[in-house]
Amino acid sequence: MREVHRLEQIGGSLPRGLLFYEPPGTGKTQAAMALAKASGYAFLKTSGADILARPDSWERIVREASDIRPAIIFIDEADDILADRQYSNVAPLTNRILTTLDGAGGRVRDVIFVAATNHYGRPDAAAVRGGRFSEKVRFDVPERADLERYVTETLFKFARGRYVLKQGTIGRCMDVLAGRAIADADAVIAEAVNRAATRAIRDNIAEIRPLDVSAAARTVLASETAGA
Ligand SMILES: Nc1ncnc2c1ncn2[C@@H]1O[C@H](COP(=O)(O)OP(=O)(O)OP(=O)(O)O)[C@@H](O)[C@H]1O
Ligand SMILES: [Mg+2]
Known part of the structure:
Protein backbone atom coordinates (compact mmCIF):
# COMPACT_ATOMS: atom_id res chain seq x y z
CA MET A 1 0.00 0.00 0.00
CA PHE A 139 -10.15 -13.22 12.24
CA ASP A 140 -10.28 -15.78 14.96
CA VAL A 141 -10.11 -16.18 18.70
CA PRO A 142 -6.56 -16.75 19.99
CA GLU A 143 -5.00 -20.16 20.51
CA ARG A 144 -4.79 -21.21 24.13
CA ALA A 145 -1.08 -20.40 24.48
CA ASP A 146 -1.53 -16.95 22.94
CA LEU A 147 -4.52 -16.22 25.16
CA GLU A 148 -2.54 -17.29 28.20
CA ARG A 149 0.32 -15.00 27.28
CA TYR A 150 -2.06 -12.10 26.71
CA VAL A 151 -3.92 -12.71 29.98
CA THR A 152 -0.68 -13.00 31.94
CA GLU A 153 0.79 -9.81 30.50
CA THR A 154 -2.41 -7.88 31.02
CA LEU A 155 -2.88 -9.05 34.60
CA PHE A 156 0.71 -8.28 35.50
CA LYS A 157 0.39 -4.85 33.93
CA PHE A 158 -2.62 -4.05 36.12
CA ALA A 159 -1.13 -5.64 39.22
CA ARG A 160 2.34 -4.15 39.07
CA GLY A 161 3.00 -2.01 42.12
CA ARG A 162 -0.66 -2.08 43.09
CA TYR A 163 -1.96 -5.57 43.76
CA VAL A 164 -0.73 -8.96 44.80
CA LEU A 165 -1.79 -11.44 42.14
CA LYS A 166 -3.08 -14.37 44.20
CA GLN A 167 -2.19 -17.86 43.11
CA GLY A 168 -4.67 -19.38 40.67
CA THR A 169 -5.81 -16.09 39.17
CA ILE A 170 -4.33 -16.70 35.74
CA GLY A 171 -5.62 -20.28 35.74
CA ARG A 172 -9.11 -19.04 36.57
CA CYS A 173 -8.89 -16.58 33.70
CA MET A 174 -8.02 -19.42 31.37
CA ASP A 175 -10.97 -21.46 32.64
CA VAL A 176 -13.49 -18.73 31.94
CA LEU A 177 -11.88 -17.36 28.76
CA ALA A 178 -10.90 -20.47 26.79
CA GLY A 179 -12.12 -20.14 23.23
CA ARG A 180 -13.02 -16.50 23.62
CA ALA A 181 -11.89 -13.29 21.95
CA ILE A 182 -9.31 -10.85 23.27
CA ALA A 183 -12.07 -8.31 23.79
CA ASP A 184 -13.67 -10.74 26.28
CA ALA A 185 -10.34 -11.15 28.06
CA ASP A 186 -10.02 -7.37 28.32
CA ALA A 187 -13.53 -7.08 29.72
CA VAL A 188 -13.14 -9.85 32.30
CA ILE A 189 -9.78 -8.57 33.51
CA ALA A 190 -11.00 -4.97 33.75
CA GLU A 191 -13.98 -6.08 35.80
CA ALA A 192 -11.84 -8.32 38.05
CA VAL A 193 -9.56 -5.34 38.70
CA ASN A 194 -12.62 -3.25 39.54
CA ARG A 195 -13.53 -5.76 42.19
CA ALA A 196 -9.99 -5.77 43.56
CA ALA A 197 -9.96 -1.97 43.60
CA THR A 198 -13.20 -1.85 45.54
CA ARG A 199 -11.80 -4.29 48.07
CA ALA A 200 -8.59 -2.29 48.33
CA ILE A 201 -10.55 0.81 49.25
CA ARG A 202 -13.10 -0.85 51.48
CA ASP A 203 -10.92 -3.38 53.32
CA ASN A 204 -7.46 -2.09 52.61
CA ILE A 205 -6.44 -5.41 51.02
CA ALA A 206 -4.70 -5.03 47.67
CA GLU A 207 -5.16 -8.39 45.97
CA ILE A 208 -6.52 -9.75 42.74
CA ARG A 209 -8.08 -13.14 43.49
CA PRO A 210 -9.37 -16.03 41.42
CA LEU A 211 -12.83 -15.29 42.82
CA ASP A 212 -12.67 -11.79 41.34
CA VAL A 213 -12.20 -13.40 37.95
CA SER A 214 -15.13 -15.77 38.39
CA ALA A 215 -17.39 -12.97 39.53
CA ALA A 216 -16.20 -10.76 36.68
CA ALA A 217 -16.92 -13.50 34.16
CA ARG A 218 -20.44 -13.91 35.52
CA THR A 219 -20.99 -10.19 35.10
CA VAL A 220 -19.45 -9.42 31.73
CA LEU A 221 -19.91 -12.75 29.97
CA ALA A 222 -23.32 -13.35 31.48
CA SER A 223 -25.41 -13.59 28.36
CA GLU A 224 -23.23 -16.21 26.72
CA THR A 225 -22.33 -18.40 29.68
CA ALA A 226 -25.64 -18.94 31.39
CA GLY A 227 -25.17 -22.00 33.55
CA ALA A 228 -21.38 -21.88 33.53
N1 LIG B 1 -5.69 -9.71 18.58
C1 LIG B 1 -5.85 -8.69 19.41
N2 LIG B 1 -4.80 -8.11 20.02
C2 LIG B 1 -4.97 -7.08 20.88
N3 LIG B 1 -6.15 -6.52 21.18
C3 LIG B 1 -7.22 -7.05 20.60
C4 LIG B 1 -7.14 -8.14 19.68
N4 LIG B 1 -8.39 -8.45 19.28
C5 LIG B 1 -9.19 -7.59 19.90
N5 LIG B 1 -8.51 -6.74 20.69
C6 LIG B 1 -9.09 -5.68 21.54
O1 LIG B 1 -10.44 -6.00 21.71
C7 LIG B 1 -11.27 -4.86 21.50
C8 LIG B 1 -12.26 -5.14 20.42
O2 LIG B 1 -11.60 -5.24 19.18
P1 LIG B 1 -12.32 -4.78 17.87
O3 LIG B 1 -13.37 -3.78 18.18
O4 LIG B 1 -11.32 -4.45 16.86
O5 LIG B 1 -13.04 -6.17 17.50
P2 LIG B 1 -14.02 -6.45 16.29
O6 LIG B 1 -13.57 -7.72 15.68
O7 LIG B 1 -14.13 -5.26 15.44
O8 LIG B 1 -15.37 -6.72 17.06
P3 LIG B 1 -16.87 -6.52 16.55
O9 LIG B 1 -17.10 -7.60 15.54
O10 LIG B 1 -17.65 -6.73 17.81
O11 LIG B 1 -16.95 -5.15 15.99
C9 LIG B 1 -10.34 -3.72 21.16
O12 LIG B 1 -10.23 -2.92 22.32
C10 LIG B 1 -9.03 -4.35 20.83
O13 LIG B 1 -7.98 -3.57 21.32
MG1 LIG C 1 -15.72 -3.98 15.13
Missing part, protein backbone atom coordinates in the same frame (compact mmCIF):
# COMPACT_ATOMS: atom_id res chain seq x y z
CA ARG A 2 2.87 2.35 0.76
CA GLU A 3 4.32 1.75 -2.69
CA VAL A 4 1.10 1.72 -4.66
CA HIS A 5 2.49 3.92 -7.43
CA ARG A 6 5.48 1.67 -8.01
CA LEU A 7 3.30 -1.39 -7.72
CA GLU A 8 1.08 -0.15 -10.53
CA GLN A 9 4.00 0.89 -12.70
CA ILE A 10 5.09 -2.69 -12.83
CA GLY A 11 1.64 -4.04 -13.53
CA GLY A 12 0.37 -4.82 -10.06
CA SER A 13 -2.61 -3.45 -8.23
CA LEU A 14 -4.06 -3.40 -4.76
CA PRO A 15 -7.27 -5.24 -4.06
CA ARG A 16 -10.21 -2.88 -4.36
CA GLY A 17 -11.89 -4.27 -1.28
CA LEU A 18 -11.12 -6.42 1.75
CA LEU A 19 -13.55 -8.36 3.88
CA PHE A 20 -12.64 -8.92 7.52
CA TYR A 21 -14.87 -11.60 8.92
CA GLU A 22 -15.92 -13.70 11.90
CA PRO A 23 -16.39 -13.47 15.64
CA PRO A 24 -17.03 -10.27 17.60
CA GLY A 25 -14.15 -8.82 19.54
CA THR A 26 -11.34 -10.40 17.52
CA GLY A 27 -9.79 -7.12 16.40
CA LYS A 28 -11.34 -6.41 13.01
CA THR A 29 -11.98 -2.75 13.64
CA GLN A 30 -8.66 -2.34 15.41
CA ALA A 31 -6.80 -4.06 12.54
CA ALA A 32 -8.40 -1.80 9.94
CA MET A 33 -7.27 1.29 11.85
CA ALA A 34 -3.80 -0.16 12.30
CA LEU A 35 -3.58 -0.93 8.59
CA ALA A 36 -4.35 2.67 7.72
CA LYS A 37 -1.87 3.96 10.23
CA ALA A 38 0.92 1.61 9.20
CA SER A 39 0.51 2.36 5.51
CA GLY A 40 -0.01 6.11 5.78
CA TYR A 41 -3.57 6.01 4.46
CA ALA A 42 -6.33 8.22 5.81
CA PHE A 43 -8.98 6.28 7.70
CA LEU A 44 -12.64 7.03 7.06
CA LYS A 45 -15.17 5.03 8.97
CA THR A 46 -18.80 4.31 8.34
CA SER A 47 -21.05 1.41 9.24
CA GLY A 48 -23.85 -0.62 7.74
CA ALA A 49 -26.29 1.12 10.06
CA ASP A 50 -25.01 4.59 9.09
CA ILE A 51 -25.42 3.85 5.41
CA LEU A 52 -28.89 2.43 5.97
CA ALA A 53 -29.94 5.45 7.98
CA ARG A 54 -28.44 8.00 5.58
CA PRO A 55 -27.78 6.51 2.16
CA ASP A 56 -26.35 9.81 0.92
CA SER A 57 -23.59 9.55 3.51
CA TRP A 58 -22.09 6.78 1.38
CA GLU A 59 -21.49 9.00 -1.63
CA ARG A 60 -20.20 11.71 0.68
CA ILE A 61 -17.61 9.49 2.30
CA VAL A 62 -16.48 8.13 -1.05
CA ARG A 63 -16.04 11.67 -2.36
CA GLU A 64 -14.12 12.67 0.73
CA ALA A 65 -11.83 9.65 0.33
CA SER A 66 -11.00 10.49 -3.26
CA ASP A 67 -10.22 14.06 -2.22
CA ILE A 68 -7.75 13.03 0.45
CA ARG A 69 -6.42 9.79 -1.06
CA PRO A 70 -4.71 7.53 -0.30
CA ALA A 71 -7.49 6.42 2.02
CA ILE A 72 -9.22 3.43 3.53
CA ILE A 73 -12.99 3.48 3.75
CA PHE A 74 -13.93 1.18 6.58
CA ILE A 75 -17.48 -0.18 6.67
CA ASP A 76 -18.04 -1.61 10.12
CA GLU A 77 -20.84 -4.05 10.88
CA ALA A 78 -21.42 -4.56 7.17
CA ASP A 79 -23.45 -7.76 7.60
CA ASP A 80 -26.77 -6.42 6.39
CA ILE A 81 -25.54 -4.37 3.50
CA LEU A 82 -23.37 -7.14 2.08
CA ALA A 83 -25.88 -9.94 2.72
CA ASP A 84 -27.09 -12.09 -0.14
CA ARG A 85 -29.33 -9.77 -2.12
CA GLN A 86 -31.76 -12.60 -2.80
CA TYR A 87 -32.77 -12.69 0.85
CA SER A 88 -32.07 -9.12 1.75
CA ASN A 89 -34.38 -6.15 1.98
CA VAL A 90 -31.61 -3.65 1.42
CA ALA A 91 -30.55 -4.89 -2.01
CA PRO A 92 -30.68 -1.42 -3.60
CA LEU A 93 -28.08 -0.18 -1.10
CA THR A 94 -25.89 -3.21 -1.72
CA ASN A 95 -26.11 -2.44 -5.43
CA ARG A 96 -25.14 1.12 -4.79
CA ILE A 97 -22.05 0.10 -2.84
CA LEU A 98 -20.96 -2.45 -5.42
CA THR A 99 -21.44 0.10 -8.17
CA THR A 100 -19.19 2.49 -6.28
CA LEU A 101 -16.50 -0.16 -5.96
CA ASP A 102 -16.69 -0.95 -9.65
CA GLY A 103 -16.52 2.69 -10.61
CA ALA A 104 -14.08 3.98 -8.03
CA GLY A 105 -11.56 4.47 -10.76
CA GLY A 106 -9.08 7.27 -10.53
CA ARG A 107 -5.60 7.22 -11.89
CA VAL A 108 -4.18 5.09 -9.12
CA ARG A 109 -6.10 2.59 -7.04
CA ASP A 110 -5.41 4.19 -3.71
CA VAL A 111 -8.85 4.14 -2.16
CA ILE A 112 -9.37 0.80 -0.48
CA PHE A 113 -12.63 -0.45 0.94
CA VAL A 114 -12.52 -2.62 4.04
CA ALA A 115 -15.75 -4.20 5.28
CA ALA A 116 -16.12 -6.03 8.59
CA THR A 117 -18.76 -8.64 9.25
CA ASN A 118 -19.54 -11.09 12.04
CA HIS A 119 -21.58 -13.42 9.88
CA TYR A 120 -19.73 -14.66 6.87
CA GLY A 121 -22.39 -17.31 6.41
CA ARG A 122 -24.26 -15.66 3.63
CA PRO A 123 -22.51 -12.82 1.90
CA ASP A 124 -23.68 -11.75 -1.51
CA ALA A 125 -21.71 -13.85 -4.00
CA ALA A 126 -21.24 -10.89 -6.32
CA ALA A 127 -20.02 -8.70 -3.47
CA VAL A 128 -17.05 -10.92 -2.70
CA ARG A 129 -15.85 -11.60 -6.23
CA GLY A 130 -12.82 -10.11 -7.96
CA GLY A 131 -12.70 -6.34 -8.11
CA ARG A 132 -15.00 -5.99 -5.11
CA PHE A 133 -14.49 -7.39 -1.60
CA SER A 134 -12.22 -10.03 -3.06
CA GLU A 135 -9.58 -10.30 -0.35
CA LYS A 136 -11.03 -12.12 2.64
CA VAL A 137 -9.26 -12.09 5.96
CA ARG A 138 -10.53 -14.40 8.66
Whole structure:
Protein backbone atom coordinates (compact mmCIF):
# COMPACT_ATOMS: atom_id res chain seq x y z
CA MET A 1 0.00 0.00 0.00
CA ARG A 2 2.87 2.35 0.76
CA GLU A 3 4.32 1.75 -2.69
CA VAL A 4 1.10 1.72 -4.66
CA HIS A 5 2.49 3.92 -7.43
CA ARG A 6 5.48 1.67 -8.01
CA LEU A 7 3.30 -1.39 -7.72
CA GLU A 8 1.08 -0.15 -10.53
CA GLN A 9 4.00 0.89 -12.70
CA ILE A 10 5.09 -2.69 -12.83
CA GLY A 11 1.64 -4.04 -13.53
CA GLY A 12 0.37 -4.82 -10.06
CA SER A 13 -2.61 -3.45 -8.23
CA LEU A 14 -4.06 -3.40 -4.76
CA PRO A 15 -7.27 -5.24 -4.06
CA ARG A 16 -10.21 -2.88 -4.36
CA GLY A 17 -11.89 -4.27 -1.28
CA LEU A 18 -11.12 -6.42 1.75
CA LEU A 19 -13.55 -8.36 3.88
CA PHE A 20 -12.64 -8.92 7.52
CA TYR A 21 -14.87 -11.60 8.92
CA GLU A 22 -15.92 -13.70 11.90
CA PRO A 23 -16.39 -13.47 15.64
CA PRO A 24 -17.03 -10.27 17.60
CA GLY A 25 -14.15 -8.82 19.54
CA THR A 26 -11.34 -10.40 17.52
CA GLY A 27 -9.79 -7.12 16.40
CA LYS A 28 -11.34 -6.41 13.01
CA THR A 29 -11.98 -2.75 13.64
CA GLN A 30 -8.66 -2.34 15.41
CA ALA A 31 -6.80 -4.06 12.54
CA ALA A 32 -8.40 -1.80 9.94
CA MET A 33 -7.27 1.29 11.85
CA ALA A 34 -3.80 -0.16 12.30
CA LEU A 35 -3.58 -0.93 8.59
CA ALA A 36 -4.35 2.67 7.72
CA LYS A 37 -1.87 3.96 10.23
CA ALA A 38 0.92 1.61 9.20
CA SER A 39 0.51 2.36 5.51
CA GLY A 40 -0.01 6.11 5.78
CA TYR A 41 -3.57 6.01 4.46
CA ALA A 42 -6.33 8.22 5.81
CA PHE A 43 -8.98 6.28 7.70
CA LEU A 44 -12.64 7.03 7.06
CA LYS A 45 -15.17 5.03 8.97
CA THR A 46 -18.80 4.31 8.34
CA SER A 47 -21.05 1.41 9.24
CA GLY A 48 -23.85 -0.62 7.74
CA ALA A 49 -26.29 1.12 10.06
CA ASP A 50 -25.01 4.59 9.09
CA ILE A 51 -25.42 3.85 5.41
CA LEU A 52 -28.89 2.43 5.97
CA ALA A 53 -29.94 5.45 7.98
CA ARG A 54 -28.44 8.00 5.58
CA PRO A 55 -27.78 6.51 2.16
CA ASP A 56 -26.35 9.81 0.92
CA SER A 57 -23.59 9.55 3.51
CA TRP A 58 -22.09 6.78 1.38
CA GLU A 59 -21.49 9.00 -1.63
CA ARG A 60 -20.20 11.71 0.68
CA ILE A 61 -17.61 9.49 2.30
CA VAL A 62 -16.48 8.13 -1.05
CA ARG A 63 -16.04 11.67 -2.36
CA GLU A 64 -14.12 12.67 0.73
CA ALA A 65 -11.83 9.65 0.33
CA SER A 66 -11.00 10.49 -3.26
CA ASP A 67 -10.22 14.06 -2.22
CA ILE A 68 -7.75 13.03 0.45
CA ARG A 69 -6.42 9.79 -1.06
CA PRO A 70 -4.71 7.53 -0.30
CA ALA A 71 -7.49 6.42 2.02
CA ILE A 72 -9.22 3.43 3.53
CA ILE A 73 -12.99 3.48 3.75
CA PHE A 74 -13.93 1.18 6.58
CA ILE A 75 -17.48 -0.18 6.67
CA ASP A 76 -18.04 -1.61 10.12
CA GLU A 77 -20.84 -4.05 10.88
CA ALA A 78 -21.42 -4.56 7.17
CA ASP A 79 -23.45 -7.76 7.60
CA ASP A 80 -26.77 -6.42 6.39
CA ILE A 81 -25.54 -4.37 3.50
CA LEU A 82 -23.37 -7.14 2.08
CA ALA A 83 -25.88 -9.94 2.72
CA ASP A 84 -27.09 -12.09 -0.14
CA ARG A 85 -29.33 -9.77 -2.12
CA GLN A 86 -31.76 -12.60 -2.80
CA TYR A 87 -32.77 -12.69 0.85
CA SER A 88 -32.07 -9.12 1.75
CA ASN A 89 -34.38 -6.15 1.98
CA VAL A 90 -31.61 -3.65 1.42
CA ALA A 91 -30.55 -4.89 -2.01
CA PRO A 92 -30.68 -1.42 -3.60
CA LEU A 93 -28.08 -0.18 -1.10
CA THR A 94 -25.89 -3.21 -1.72
CA ASN A 95 -26.11 -2.44 -5.43
CA ARG A 96 -25.14 1.12 -4.79
CA ILE A 97 -22.05 0.10 -2.84
CA LEU A 98 -20.96 -2.45 -5.42
CA THR A 99 -21.44 0.10 -8.17
CA THR A 100 -19.19 2.49 -6.28
CA LEU A 101 -16.50 -0.16 -5.96
CA ASP A 102 -16.69 -0.95 -9.65
CA GLY A 103 -16.52 2.69 -10.61
CA ALA A 104 -14.08 3.98 -8.03
CA GLY A 105 -11.56 4.47 -10.76
CA GLY A 106 -9.08 7.27 -10.53
CA ARG A 107 -5.60 7.22 -11.89
CA VAL A 108 -4.18 5.09 -9.12
CA ARG A 109 -6.10 2.59 -7.04
CA ASP A 110 -5.41 4.19 -3.71
CA VAL A 111 -8.85 4.14 -2.16
CA ILE A 112 -9.37 0.80 -0.48
CA PHE A 113 -12.63 -0.45 0.94
CA VAL A 114 -12.52 -2.62 4.04
CA ALA A 115 -15.75 -4.20 5.28
CA ALA A 116 -16.12 -6.03 8.59
CA THR A 117 -18.76 -8.64 9.25
CA ASN A 118 -19.54 -11.09 12.04
CA HIS A 119 -21.58 -13.42 9.88
CA TYR A 120 -19.73 -14.66 6.87
CA GLY A 121 -22.39 -17.31 6.41
CA ARG A 122 -24.26 -15.66 3.63
CA PRO A 123 -22.51 -12.82 1.90
CA ASP A 124 -23.68 -11.75 -1.51
CA ALA A 125 -21.71 -13.85 -4.00
CA ALA A 126 -21.24 -10.89 -6.32
CA ALA A 127 -20.02 -8.70 -3.47
CA VAL A 128 -17.05 -10.92 -2.70
CA ARG A 129 -15.85 -11.60 -6.23
CA GLY A 130 -12.82 -10.11 -7.96
CA GLY A 131 -12.70 -6.34 -8.11
CA ARG A 132 -15.00 -5.99 -5.11
CA PHE A 133 -14.49 -7.39 -1.60
CA SER A 134 -12.22 -10.03 -3.06
CA GLU A 135 -9.58 -10.30 -0.35
CA LYS A 136 -11.03 -12.12 2.64
CA VAL A 137 -9.26 -12.09 5.96
CA ARG A 138 -10.53 -14.40 8.66
CA PHE A 139 -10.15 -13.22 12.24
CA ASP A 140 -10.28 -15.78 14.96
CA VAL A 141 -10.11 -16.18 18.70
CA PRO A 142 -6.56 -16.75 19.99
CA GLU A 143 -5.00 -20.16 20.51
CA ARG A 144 -4.79 -21.21 24.13
CA ALA A 145 -1.08 -20.40 24.48
CA ASP A 146 -1.53 -16.95 22.94
CA LEU A 147 -4.52 -16.22 25.16
CA GLU A 148 -2.54 -17.29 28.20
CA ARG A 149 0.32 -15.00 27.28
CA TYR A 150 -2.06 -12.10 26.71
CA VAL A 151 -3.92 -12.71 29.98
CA THR A 152 -0.68 -13.00 31.94
CA GLU A 153 0.79 -9.81 30.50
CA THR A 154 -2.41 -7.88 31.02
CA LEU A 155 -2.88 -9.05 34.60
CA PHE A 156 0.71 -8.28 35.50
CA LYS A 157 0.39 -4.85 33.93
CA PHE A 158 -2.62 -4.05 36.12
CA ALA A 159 -1.13 -5.64 39.22
CA ARG A 160 2.34 -4.15 39.07
CA GLY A 161 3.00 -2.01 42.12
CA ARG A 162 -0.66 -2.08 43.09
CA TYR A 163 -1.96 -5.57 43.76
CA VAL A 164 -0.73 -8.96 44.80
CA LEU A 165 -1.79 -11.44 42.14
CA LYS A 166 -3.08 -14.37 44.20
CA GLN A 167 -2.19 -17.86 43.11
CA GLY A 168 -4.67 -19.38 40.67
CA THR A 169 -5.81 -16.09 39.17
CA ILE A 170 -4.33 -16.70 35.74
CA GLY A 171 -5.62 -20.28 35.74
CA ARG A 172 -9.11 -19.04 36.57
CA CYS A 173 -8.89 -16.58 33.70
CA MET A 174 -8.02 -19.42 31.37
CA ASP A 175 -10.97 -21.46 32.64
CA VAL A 176 -13.49 -18.73 31.94
CA LEU A 177 -11.88 -17.36 28.76
CA ALA A 178 -10.90 -20.47 26.79
CA GLY A 179 -12.12 -20.14 23.23
CA ARG A 180 -13.02 -16.50 23.62
CA ALA A 181 -11.89 -13.29 21.95
CA ILE A 182 -9.31 -10.85 23.27
CA ALA A 183 -12.07 -8.31 23.79
CA ASP A 184 -13.67 -10.74 26.28
CA ALA A 185 -10.34 -11.15 28.06
CA ASP A 186 -10.02 -7.37 28.32
CA ALA A 187 -13.53 -7.08 29.72
CA VAL A 188 -13.14 -9.85 32.30
CA ILE A 189 -9.78 -8.57 33.51
CA ALA A 190 -11.00 -4.97 33.75
CA GLU A 191 -13.98 -6.08 35.80
CA ALA A 192 -11.84 -8.32 38.05
CA VAL A 193 -9.56 -5.34 38.70
CA ASN A 194 -12.62 -3.25 39.54
CA ARG A 195 -13.53 -5.76 42.19
CA ALA A 196 -9.99 -5.77 43.56
CA ALA A 197 -9.96 -1.97 43.60
CA THR A 198 -13.20 -1.85 45.54
CA ARG A 199 -11.80 -4.29 48.07
CA ALA A 200 -8.59 -2.29 48.33
CA ILE A 201 -10.55 0.81 49.25
CA ARG A 202 -13.10 -0.85 51.48
CA ASP A 203 -10.92 -3.38 53.32
CA ASN A 204 -7.46 -2.09 52.61
CA ILE A 205 -6.44 -5.41 51.02
CA ALA A 206 -4.70 -5.03 47.67
CA GLU A 207 -5.16 -8.39 45.97
CA ILE A 208 -6.52 -9.75 42.74
CA ARG A 209 -8.08 -13.14 43.49
CA PRO A 210 -9.37 -16.03 41.42
CA LEU A 211 -12.83 -15.29 42.82
CA ASP A 212 -12.67 -11.79 41.34
CA VAL A 213 -12.20 -13.40 37.95
CA SER A 214 -15.13 -15.77 38.39
CA ALA A 215 -17.39 -12.97 39.53
CA ALA A 216 -16.20 -10.76 36.68
CA ALA A 217 -16.92 -13.50 34.16
CA ARG A 218 -20.44 -13.91 35.52
CA THR A 219 -20.99 -10.19 35.10
CA VAL A 220 -19.45 -9.42 31.73
CA LEU A 221 -19.91 -12.75 29.97
CA ALA A 222 -23.32 -13.35 31.48
CA SER A 223 -25.41 -13.59 28.36
CA GLU A 224 -23.23 -16.21 26.72
CA THR A 225 -22.33 -18.40 29.68
CA ALA A 226 -25.64 -18.94 31.39
CA GLY A 227 -25.17 -22.00 33.55
CA ALA A 228 -21.38 -21.88 33.53
N1 LIG B 1 -5.69 -9.71 18.58
C1 LIG B 1 -5.85 -8.69 19.41
N2 LIG B 1 -4.80 -8.11 20.02
C2 LIG B 1 -4.97 -7.08 20.88
N3 LIG B 1 -6.15 -6.52 21.18
C3 LIG B 1 -7.22 -7.05 20.60
C4 LIG B 1 -7.14 -8.14 19.68
N4 LIG B 1 -8.39 -8.45 19.28
C5 LIG B 1 -9.19 -7.59 19.90
N5 LIG B 1 -8.51 -6.74 20.69
C6 LIG B 1 -9.09 -5.68 21.54
O1 LIG B 1 -10.44 -6.00 21.71
C7 LIG B 1 -11.27 -4.86 21.50
C8 LIG B 1 -12.26 -5.14 20.42
O2 LIG B 1 -11.60 -5.24 19.18
P1 LIG B 1 -12.32 -4.78 17.87
O3 LIG B 1 -13.37 -3.78 18.18
O4 LIG B 1 -11.32 -4.45 16.86
O5 LIG B 1 -13.04 -6.17 17.50
P2 LIG B 1 -14.02 -6.45 16.29
O6 LIG B 1 -13.57 -7.72 15.68
O7 LIG B 1 -14.13 -5.26 15.44
O8 LIG B 1 -15.37 -6.72 17.06
P3 LIG B 1 -16.87 -6.52 16.55
O9 LIG B 1 -17.10 -7.60 15.54
O10 LIG B 1 -17.65 -6.73 17.81
O11 LIG B 1 -16.95 -5.15 15.99
C9 LIG B 1 -10.34 -3.72 21.16
O12 LIG B 1 -10.23 -2.92 22.32
C10 LIG B 1 -9.03 -4.35 20.83
O13 LIG B 1 -7.98 -3.57 21.32
MG1 LIG C 1 -15.72 -3.98 15.13
